[in-house]
Amino acid sequence: MTALRTPDVPRTLDPHQPPRAATRRSGPRRAARKTGLFGWLMVAPAVFHIGLWTAIPVLATIALSFTDYDIFDAPAWIGVENYVEIFQDPVFGQATWNTLVYTFWTVPASMAIAMVIAVALNQNLRLRTWFRTAFFLPQVTATVAIAMVWLWIFNPQQGLLNGVLAVVGIPGQAWLADPEWALPSVILVGAWQGIGIKMLIYIAALQNVDPSLYEAAAVDGAGPIRKFFAITVPMLKPATFFVLIISIIGAFQVFDQIYVLTDGGPANSTTMMTYEVYRSAFQNFEMGMASAQSVLLFLMLLVMTIIGRRATKGDEG
Amino acid sequence: MTAEPLTTRSLVTGAHEDFVAKPAGRRHKRWVGRLILNLALTLGALTMVVPFIWMIATSLKSPAELAEFPPTFLPKVWEWSNYPEALQAAPFASYFRNSFIISASHTVITLVFASMAGYSLARVRFRGRELVFLGFVAMLMIPTYTKIVPQFLLVKFMPLFGGNDILGQGGSGWLNTWWALIIPGGLSATAIFLFRQFYLSLPTELAEAARIDGLSEFRIFSRIYTPLIKPAIATVALLTFQESWNNFLWPLLVTTRDDLRVIQVGLAVFQQLDGTQWQYLMAGTTMATIPMVLLFLFCQKYFIQGFTNAGIK
Numbered sequence: 001m002t003a004l005r006t007p008d009v010p011r012t013l014d015p016h017q018p019p020r021a022a023t024r025r026s027g028p029r030r031a032a033r034k035t036g037l038f039g040w041l042m043v044a045p046a047v048f049h050i051g052l053w054t055a056i057p058v059l060a061t062i063a064l065s066f067t068d069y070d071i072f073d074a075p076a077w078i079g080v081e082n083y084v085e086i087f088q089d090p091v092f093g094q095a096t097w098n099t100l101v102y103t104f105w106t107v108p109a110s111m112a113i114a115m116v117i118a119v120a121l122n123q124n125l126r127l128r129t130w131f132r133t134a135f136f137l138p139q140v141t142a143t144v145a146i147a148m149v150w151l152w153i154f155n156p157q158q159g160l161l162n163g164v165l166a167v168v169g170i171p172g173q174a175w176l177a178d179p180e181w182a183l184p185s186v187i188l189v190g191a192w193q194g195i196g197i198k199m200l201i202y203i204a205a206l207q208n209v210d211p212s213l214y215e216a217a218a219v220d221g222a223g224p225i226r227k228f229f230a231i232t233v234p235m236l237k238p239a240t241f242f243v244l245i246i247s248i249i250g251a252f253q254v255f256d257q258i259y260v261l262t263d264g265g266p267a268n269s270t271t272m273m274t275y276e277v278y279r280s281a282f283q284n285f286e287m288g289m290a291s292a293q294s295v296l297l298f299l300m301l302l303v304m305t306i307i308g309r310r311a312t313k314g315d316e317g
Numbered sequence: 318m319t320a321e322p323l324t325t326r327s328l329v330t331g332a333h334e335d336f337v338a339k340p341a342g343r344r345h346k347r348w349v350g351r352l353i354l355n356l357a358l359t360l361g362a363l364t365m366v367v368p369f370i371w372m373i374a375t376s377l378k379s380p381a382e383l384a385e386f387p388p389t390f391l392p393k394v395w396e397w398s399n400y401p402e403a404l405q406a407a408p409f410a411s412y413f414r415n416s417f418i419i420s421a422s423h424t425v426i427t428l429v430f431a432s433m434a435g436y437s438l439a440r441v442r443f444r445g446r447e448l449v450f451l452g453f454v455a456m457l458m459i460p461t462y463t464k465i466v467p468q469f470l471l472v473k474f475m476p477l478f479g480g481n482d483i484l485g486q487g488g489s490g491w492l493n494t495w496w497a498l499i500i501p502g503g504l505s506a507t508a509i510f511l512f513r514q515f516y517l518s519l520p521t522e523l524a525e526a527a528r529i530d531g532l533s534e535f536r537i538f539s540r541i542y543t544p545l546i547k548p549a550i551a552t553v554a555l556l557t558f559q560e561s562w563n564n565f566l567w568p569l570l571v572t573t574r575d576d577l578r579v580i581q582v583g584l585a586v587f588q589q590l591d592g593t594q595w596q597y598l599m600a601g602t603t604m605a606t607i608p609m610v611l612l613f614l615f616c617q618k619y620f621i622q623g624f625t626n627a628g629i630k
Contacts, residue, residue: 039443046434057464134362142563144581163387204625
């Protein structure tokens with residue numbers, strides 16, 4: 001242990017270096033201090049980077065949310081005025097509602113479908129890996145590119161969707177240009193893209209379910225539906241919690257497809273909280289307002305995560 | 318599985334000479350069930366794949382064919398010249414190169430610094446380690462939008478860059494530079510967290526043996542432990558590359574110059590300017606999509622490992 005060396009690192013950088021006299025102390029403690037130095041040096045670049053580009057910005061966001069700031073003049077402290085204004089702003093209210101609707105359909109609803117697909121794919125099917133690849137494909141593709149393709153599919157004049165509907169005799173819609181249909185269309189794209197990751201996590205979790213549970217249930221005469229609700233769903237609870245949390249975080253941050261598909265319109269029917277943050281900050285240059293909006297976004301996400309935790313982890317504490 | 322236990326139901330319904338007939342009947346029922354299952358899954362899988370085929374098909378159609386309604390699915394005449402023409406219509410090649418440079422840089426930075434931090438948090442004892450780890454975990458949950466405004470301001474007011482003075486005033490800072498595209502997104506708390514998990518799964522005895530052999534701590538990290546997590550490195554590398562390649566908002570905010578645009582932003586700009594030229598737009602979209610699709614198809618194992626490993630322990 002005393003032979004321990006850290007030749008790559010200058011010693012003086014250690015923020016916890018004890019007074020010089022301590023160097024005379026005996027072997028193990030000196031080794032421990034050297035390891036401490038090594039540990040800090042290894043983690044230092046990451047601490048610096050995450051500190052500068054994540055931790056400080058988060059704190060700055062909170063501070064800026066109490067100011068009026070347009071980048072060109074110094075920020076002016078205005079207390080909670082931004083928050084008061086947000087609560088009176090019908091567009092932000094609409095954005096919050098849209099975000100919740102979007103989250104409802106792309107998270108719990110998609111999760112249920114993903115779970116069924118995962119169970120189906122857990123059978124010993126010949127085309128299993130092909131199916132899995134197909135369902136996961138949209139997940140690895142850029143949302144912007146995906147949105148571009150769907151923009152074209154939804155195109156009222158030459159799009160695939162209205163084309164298929166015309167063949168079966170259903171009148172086409174204006175989809176993204178129609179305030180009634182725009183949000184459902186955006187939700188469809190989000191659900192379509194996000195189903196793969198949910199399914200994948202469920203497939204991984206299913207492999208840890210003890211097959212003897214199903215055998216025991218079969219002996220007791222349980223049918224496939226009964227097995228699904230009595231064994232599969234409870235055994236997948238930890239996975240469900242995980243999927244729920246990452247999906248809510250993802251859904252609350254929907255932005256790219258809104259930017260490409262609808263620009264928040266028509267008549268604000270598809271604007272989201274993130275989109276309002278973007279508009280305030282980078283179109284209106286109201287940095288204080290944008291910060292207050294993003295603080296609210298974060299708080300809502302926190303509340304949703306806690307609710308999600310209660311809902312899926314209730315009995316484990 | 319064919320030798321199913323004799324249940325009360327089979328005794329009631331099956332009558333006497335059932336022992337031969339019943340398994341055959343069940344097999345038939347299972348066969349039908351499988352067919353339905355396969356059909357349903359095929360339909361679902363097609364829903365996933367058809368938009369991609371439609372994208373490629375559109376990129377090869379002539380403008381005249383695109384104007385038809387109802388639209389043709391596959392092109393009647395395959396217009397391969399759409400691709401060189403798309404490259405003329407917008408500098409997709411340069412967008413593509415920029416995206417590649419940025420994604421590759423993010424991957425390298427992440428692999429080096431996140432693995433170091435992850436190893437340190439998993440295997441080195443130092444004062445304040447728990448605190449540092451908790452700090453990273455807290456940062457895991459921070460949404461992009463809760464940090465984007467100050468991140469933009471940091472870039473804009475970066476001292477001594479882009480004509481800024483020491484206080485960050487007077488110029489454009491890192492806006493419209495490679496710095497802004499590469500540095501802020503170079504490292505993520507997620508990657509550090511993943512590396513920590515991977516290093517934790519390795520036995521500590523290896524390090525003890527190496528220390529007795531007189532290896533330095535850094536060599537224990539770089540020569541003993543890191544080679545053992547090669548699959549994990551591949552996973553983190555692919556996830557980082559993919560995320561970086563697909564990133565849109567940050568490059569949109571910090572660049573306005575065409576020669577610094579990444580492919581995702583380039584697509585959006587092209588759509589806004591020439592939105593009606595669908596064959597070129599879809600050719601560009603295909604070019605933006607194909608690298609990730611190929612990477613995924615060839616490295617599926619690592620992708621799947623990464624996406625599932627990220628949280629389930």
